Amino acid sequence: MSILQSPLMRKLSAFVALSDDDLEILARFHRRRRTFPSGHELVHEGHRNQSAFILAEGWAFSYKMLPNGDRQIVDFQIPGDFLGLRSTLFRTSDHSVEAITPIKASEVLTSDILDGFAQAPRLAVAVLWAASRDEAMVVEHLVNLGRRLAEERMAHLLLELGARLTLADMGDRTGFDCPLTQYHLADALGLTAVHVNRVLRHLREEGLVTFRKGHVTFDDFEALTDLAGFDTDYLDQGGPLLR
Amino acid sequence: MSILQSPLMRKLSAFVALSDDDLEILARFHRRRRTFPSGHELVHEGHRNQSAFILAEGWAFSYKMLPNGDRQIVDFQIPGDFLGLRSTLFRTSDHSVEAITPIKASEVLTSDILDGFAQAPRLAVAVLWAASRDEAMVVEHLVNLGRRLAEERMAHLLLELGARLTLADMGDRTGFDCPLTQYHLADALGLTAVHVNRVLRHLREEGLVTFRKGHVTFDDFEALTDLAGFDTDYLDQGGPLLR
DNA sequence: CGATCAGTTGAGAATGGTCAAATTCGGTGG
DNA sequence: CCACCGAATTTGACCATTCTCAACTGATCG
Numbered sequence: 001m002s003i004l005q006s007p008l009m010r011k012l013s014a015f016v017a018l019s020d021d022d023l024e025i026l027a028r029f030h031r032r033r034r035t036f037p038s039g040h041e042l043v044h045e046g047h048r049n050q051s052a053f054i055l056a057e058g059w060a061f062s063y064k065m066l067p068n069g070d071r072q073i074v075d076f077q078i079p080g081d082f083l084g085l086r087s088t089l090f091r092t093s094d095h096s097v098e099a100i101t102p103i104k105a106s107e108v109l110t111s112d113i114l115d116g117f118a119q120a121p122r123l124a125v126a127v128l129w130a131a132s133r134d135e136a137m138v139v140e141h142l143v144n145l146g147r148r149l150a151e152e153r154m155a156h157l158l159l160e161l162g163a164r165l166t167l168a169d170m171g172d173r174t175g176f177d178c179p180l181t182q183y184h185l186a187d188a189l190g191l192t193a194v195h196v197n198r199v200l201r202h203l204r205e206e207g208l209v210t211f212r213k214g215h216v217t218f219d220d221f222e223a224l225t226d227l228a229g230f231d232t233d234y235l236d237q238g239g240p241l242l243r
Numbered sequence: 244m245s246i247l248q249s250p251l252m253r254k255l256s257a258f259v260a261l262s263d264d265d266l267e268i269l270a271r272f273h274r275r276r277r278t279f280p281s282g283h284e285l286v287h288e289g290h291r292n293q294s295a296f297i298l299a300e301g302w303a304f305s306y307k308m309l310p311n312g313d314r315q316i317v318d319f320q321i322p323g324d325f326l327g328l329r330s331t332l333f334r335t336s337d338h339s340v341e342a343i344t345p346i347k348a349s350e351v352l353t354s355d356i357l358d359g360f361a362q363a364p365r366l367a368v369a370v371l372w373a374a375s376r377d378e379a380m381v382v383e384h385l386v387n388l389g390r391r392l393a394e395e396r397m398a399h400l401l402l403e404l405g406a407r408l409t410l411a412d413m414g415d416r417t418g419f420d421c422p423l424t425q426y427h428l429a430d431a432l433g434l435t436a437v438h439v440n441r442v443l444r445h446l447r448e449e450g451l452v453t454f455r456k457g458h459v460t461f462d463d464f465e466a467l468t469d470l471a472g473f474d475t476d477y478l479d480q481g482g483p484l485l486r
Numbered sequence: 487c488g489a490t491c492a493g494t495t496g497a498g499a500a501t502g503g504t505c506a507a508a509t510t511c512g513g514t515g516g
Numbered sequence: 517c518c519a520c521c522g523a524a525t526t527t528g529a530c531c532a533t534t535c536t537c538a539a540c541t542g543a544t545c546g
């Protein structure tokens with residue numbers, strides 16, 4: 001069943017058991033394959049009738065710009081994640097999405113979603129679950145910015161990325177490849193790039209994590225988890241819930 | 244049509260045109276009316292099989308606790324908002340919800356939602372939209388914590404509450420009644436109550452907003468909007484989109 | 487009419503920001 | 517293969533926003 005090759009399929013199937021008909025309809029979301037170079041902006045804040053994408057390969061990030069030119073990164077996306085899903089239902093997109101690496105993604109039109117829901121209600125539930133999981137990540141990110149110190153924030157972000165990438169077979173407890181720059185980290189964590197650098201140095205010197213040359217190495221997974229107060233519950237991983 | 248009395252109905256109808264059948268099914272979400280005293284915890288972080296609620300009267304807030312006892316308030320809820328929707332689809336709830344004032348709310352079971360989606364696909368779209376709008380608010384809150392100074396955060400929060408309450412006929416450009424304490428504001432904005440107090444004093448002395456005795460008064464709406472960089476786009480207000 | 491909770495204010499400390507300058511590194515062209 | 521370029525990273529010195537601790541006021545409630 002080649003459909004299950006899709007990272008999105010794998011993710012949704014981990015939540016709901018989807019019938020062959022459901023899978024068939026979901027497969028239609030994967031027509032219209034596109035590739036984009038790194039740095040390309042796929043979704044534009046303020047634009048109307050934005051279509052969404054399903055990321056198949058590579059990394060992207062969603063963000064908002066402030067009038068003064070500051071940038072806040074809301075979340076990073078890896079294979080299996082939706083890009084710009086939220087905005088397809090809005091009059092104008094409330095955020096932008098940019099490719100970090102070269103990426104492959106399937107374009108999904110608002111009409112695909114509406115038709116899909118009408119034909120496969122279970123799919124609607126699965127998509128609502130995926131959206132809820134995305135929201136749970138944003139919420140945890142909010143907690144990160146509101147109530148944790150710089151080092152704890154960094155530890156938390158790296159652990160979350162590690163956990164998500166592990167699900168996609170792109171990482172494990174020892175670490176993962178990571179194309180982010182220290183500017184990305186800064187804009188995600190509400191810090192300056194200068195301070196990010198100092199924080200990374202300190203975490204490395206303490207023997208907790210090393211981030212060098214595009215690779216994150218968890219030197220002491222336990223201690224890092226402890227420092228961050230990291231708990232994977234909000235990622236809602238586990239066996240299929242709805243049968 | 245008494246169904247339209249429900250604040251949730253009004254909110255959803257502002258987005259999708261719902262048929263009589265859709266309305267009929269949505270009306271079933273409003274069986275099981277409950278009332279709770281202020282301070283009651285309706286949704287419990289870490290609990291399984293949480294049901295959701297639709298808030299009909301009063302204020303509530305959703306939050307997460309940290310191991311060290313710190314609290315981060317994620318969002319405030321007013322009539323027409325879902326409470327705990329995200330968690331109904333999760334194995335365990337990722338957050339808690341507490342009543343600020345005495346409240347009235349309808350309990351919604353996960354099965355209500357699943358059945359409702361199967362019978363009225365348009366309702367699924369409407370609920371996904373509501374969830375997306377909630378997420379958009381969390382995202383804007385995230386930007387607030389990551390990239391704005393204390394005064395700007397406060398200005399933004401008060402303006403957002405004002406805009407949302409205006410939709411529910413509970414406020415206008417001059418201000419609104421507000422049952423929040425300075426501790427609520429502090430835990431929402433990632434500040435201490437002491438600093439919240441200083442920020443409010445300064446905003447008052449500058450003639451921008453006054454928060455006194457449970458009432459927020461916008462003394463200079465324009466200047467406040469400007470200070471906060473507040474733009475209502477993310478609330479996706481406007482005429483019905485789907486007909 | 488104490489008790490308790492919300493709000494207020496001050497003094498000093500700290501986390502993280504700003505500014506400025508070096509250094510490393512992956513390309514790129516000669 | 518090497519010199520060079522721009523982007524990413526690194527470090528230092530100083531500054532500021534916000535926190536911590538501590539005390540005091542005011543309102544509300546049995």
